[in-house]
Amino acid sequence: MSSDPTSISGDLPLLDAAEHPELLPPAVHAALPAGARVCAIDPEVADTAALVEAHGVSLEASGNCVVVAGKREGEERVAACVVLATTRADVNSAVRKALGVRKASFLPVERATAETGMEFGGITPVGLPDGWRVLVDTAVAQAEWVLIGSGVRGSKLVVRGADVAALPGAEVADIAIGR
Template structure:
């Protein structure tokens, strides 16, 4: 059973960049402590009874254009796959896009791998949210650390991050 509480009341359960950004989101964020060994989506959903379609994953992607690396966060429902080399690549205006290497994503975000979330990312990174995520009244996302999860609506996620909504799911 998950015990959801206001994220502002438990900043100890958030990565530093997430805790710093949370008050500025203007949305109601809830946080719940979890077993960090169960942070990966499938294990989390199974153990805590959360449907895959109520869980959204954040993937950090990188593409190059003119020697410049462009990073973005892509949010997609856990039971979908992202069209990284189609919609995302064209949106970022790069020749090729790939998943950012784990160590690089961790270093650049200040978050733990397996807990990276779009809240608290570098301000110049676009957040791209699949349109199906925005249709969910309740979604679970990372908190920046593996020992907790955040919950909010899909619309609140867009509002909190200034995200762009695209048809990303394949």
């Protein structure tokens, strides 16, 4: 993988994310890792497959973030899971075990968006509520750069994989299937 973040962004121009708060929710802007880039996109192509087709972004360097929850002894355990777009989160096994619950499920859309303050299809591990766990797949942590959601459907972030792994609440684990 290249040390140049533009190598994964296809034809999308990358901007210094810190200098473009208008493209990000306030909580995401406040939590940006150093060197993060942002690109404006048409919200209609925010889903990974559509973005890859429309702009030639790297599928192998694109990441997806899903929010899951489970209960143990009456206590709910919530986590955001970040995996490469070429895989999917192993919710029924690896994620469930990491959360220490018998059953893990995707958080309902309305609740995920309300609690994160982000748009569905744009949820990102950057700027999540305090105390949330962030399960980062090993492949994401090892990626030089990864293109992820920005909190809104009208932009994407490009950040170092190591920075995703260093976010508050982050834990690196093998949580993806389909490699």
